[in-house]
Amino acid sequence: MNAFPRLQAIRLYQKVTGRRFLEHLDELNRTQWLSRDELLNLQCNKLHRLLEYAYEHVPYYHRLFDRVGFRPADVLTDLTTMRKIPILTKAIIRENFDDLLTADLQRRKQMSPLTTGGSTGHPLIFMQDSNFRDYVTADIHRHLGWAGWQLGQVHAYIWGANFEAKTSQSIRVKLMNWALNRFVTNAYVLSEQSMSAFATQVRHRRPRILFGYPSSLYRFAEFVREHGFDDIKFDAIFASAEVLYPAQRQFIGEVFGGRMFNRYGTRELGGISCECEAHTGLHASIEDVYIEILKDGQPAKAKVGDIIVTNLNNYGMPFIRYSVEDMGAWRVEAHCPCGRELPMMDLALARRVDMFKTRDGRSVWGGFASPMFGMKGVKRFQLVQKSLDHVVARIVKDADLDEARLSEIERTVKMALGDNVNVEFEFPDEIAVYGSGKYRYAICEIDEPHARL
Numbered sequence: 001m002n003a004f005p006r007l008q009a010i011r012l013y014q015k016v017t018g019r020r021f022l023e024h025l026d027e028l029n030r031t032q033w034l035s036r037d038e039l040l041n042l043q044c045n046k047l048h049r050l051l052e053y054a055y056e057h058v059p060y061y062h063r064l065f066d067r068v069g070f071r072p073a074d075v076l077t078d079l080t081t082m083r084k085i086p087i088l089t090k091a092i093i094r095e096n097f098d099d100l101l102t103a104d105l106q107r108r109k110q111m112s113p114l115t116t117g118g119s120t121g122h123p124l125i126f127m128q129d130s131n132f133r134d135y136v137t138a139d140i141h142r143h144l145g146w147a148g149w150q151l152g153q154v155h156a157y158i159w160g161a162n163f164e165a166k167t168s169q170s171i172r173v174k175l176m177n178w179a180l181n182r183f184v185t186n187a188y189v190l191s192e193q194s195m196s197a198f199a200t201q202v203r204h205r206r207p208r209i210l211f212g213y214p215s216s217l218y219r220f221a222e223f224v225r226e227h228g229f230d231d232i233k234f235d236a237i238f239a240s241a242e243v244l245y246p247a248q249r250q251f252i253g254e255v256f257g258g259r260m261f262n263r264y265g266t267r268e269l270g271g272i273s274c275e276c277e278a279h280t281g282l283h284a285s286i287e288d289v290y291i292e293i294l295k296d297g298q299p300a301k302a303k304v305g306d307i308i309v310t311n312l313n314n315y316g317m318p319f320i321r322y323s324v325e326d327m328g329a330w331r332v333e334a335h336c337p338c339g340r341e342l343p344m345m346d347l348a349l350a351r352r353v354d355m356f357k358t359r360d361g362r363s364v365w366g367g368f369a370s371p372m373f374g375m376k377g378v379k380r381f382q383l384v385q386k387s388l389d390h391v392v393a394r395i396v397k398d399a400d401l402d403e404a405r406l407s408e409i410e411r412t413v414k415m416a417l418g419d420n421v422n423v424e425f426e427f428p429d430e431i432a433v434y435g436s437g438k439y440r441y442a443i444c445e446i447d448e449p450h451a452r453l
Helices: 003-017 021-031 036-057 059-068 072-076 079-084 090-095 130-145 167-179 192-205 214-226 246-256 366-372 403-417
Strands: 112-115 125-128 155-159 182-186 209-212 236-240 259-266 270-275 282-284 289-295 305-311 322-330 344-351 355-357 363-365 378-387 390-397 422-426 442-444
Touching: 003 021, 003 167, 021 130, 036 059, 036 072, 072 079, 079 289, 130 209, 130 259, 130 270, 155 192, 155 214, 167 182, 182 192, 192 214, 209 214, 214 236, 214 246, 236 246, 246 259, 259 282, 259 322, 270 289, 270 305, 289 322, 355 378, 355 442, 366 378, 366 403, 378 403, 390 403, 403 422
Parallel strands: 155 182, 155 209, 209 236, 236 259, 378 442, 390 422
Antiparallel strands: 112 125, 259 270, 270 282, 282 344, 289 305, 305 322, 322 344, 355 363, 378 390
16 A cells, blocks of 8 residues: 555644654654764753753652752763762652652643553553653654665564553554554464464565564464464564563574564663664664663673663653663674664673572573573473572473473573572463563562563
């Protein structure tokens, strides 16, 4: 179908609602080609405007800035002054929710609630304004463009959908899905029936792009291979909102025959970074976020550290120096072959909530078990650390799983966590997704911090 009617529908929607997605998409498609100095200057000015607004209109930040002696104007000459502001955590947000909202009544009318998945049973509720929503949408579609997609071309999502959406909200979502020429299957209920229906849509509509959680993409790829749907192919597959393990990346790419793009973002902050067509790392969306990577509170430079993010677009509930509980590093390469000067980062393939603990005081990344992806006899798996001496290995098995492979799994766990660890096997028919619609393969239940998305 010609893209023009869809574009006109988006413009009409924007006129009625006051939204500005198309303008922001044009803006981001332009700014990505600015020089590094121009990008950093743009980012600094947006950061300054956000901080000034937060001090004037958000009670929590007004008190905090006065208490620590921080002045928003200082960032224009010295960005290191940002480190005067204490790190924002999920616990602080819960305790100070009302005071973190803008007192600007006009902006409050634009705000709507969102909830992170709460995979540990502690979901985070926060508020977003329309400016934030539009930039999030624009950033996603800018990244799709890096794979050659153009506005109006059909694309497909495996993503979480709200079961309790209001009728008006549901109508808006349907309208935007039509206008953007996209269709979605709900990752919350990724069943044989829903995947079969999704596969039928894919075979009929032939989307160029598939976008989803790595775990959901992997599960759909398994389904496609199991059913011999060799005609289901994509030009590009975007994996977002979870860790993308190397074995997942390889399998998904092999089944669907397309280029894999790793995209990093959270629901609270929107897009943070994404791979480009050169696949040399993830370009940070510094027009939308100010990113710090810290080790023991100081810049980690090229070393792995904690990722701290300030979103530059959500004035309704500013997230300033927010700990996303992930780890990453800046890439030392000065330039990317694609020509974009957006800084580049690598993820550490680990969230802090995926770190297991040992009796001798070590922290071990739960990804040590990633070789179980694709292991013969293992359809799906999950490792749960109950205590320093007890790990539960849940395995959805097929007929080929034998004792030798169970012994191999047990040896792998003991090598990583210690010979003292008892490995208990469970064999459920299915491993349920969490509230976010995603699978977690590695879960530490020992003093576990609240997880993101």
